[in-house]
Amino acid sequence: xxxxxxxxxxxxxxxxxxxxxxxxxxxxxxxxxxxxxxxxxxxxxxxxxxx
Numbered sequence: 001x002x003x004x005x006x007x008x009x010x011x012x013x014x015x016x017x018x019x020x021x022x023x024x025x026x027x028x029x030x031x032x033x034x035x036x037x038x039x040x041x042x043x044x045x046x047x048x049x050x051x
Contacts, residue, residue: 028034
């Protein structure tokens with residue numbers, strides 16, 4: 001796969017992860033769960049992995 005193709009695929013994967021994590025944060029059952037999800041997002045330098 002070309003370098004451009006890999007970059008596009010990586011970008012899409014990061015965006016998909018960001019959307020899922022944002023959805024989980026907004027639908028968290030408790031404030032504690034929301035805080036835990038936010039901490040997970042912060043540990044990952046934002047939401048998604050960076051390569």
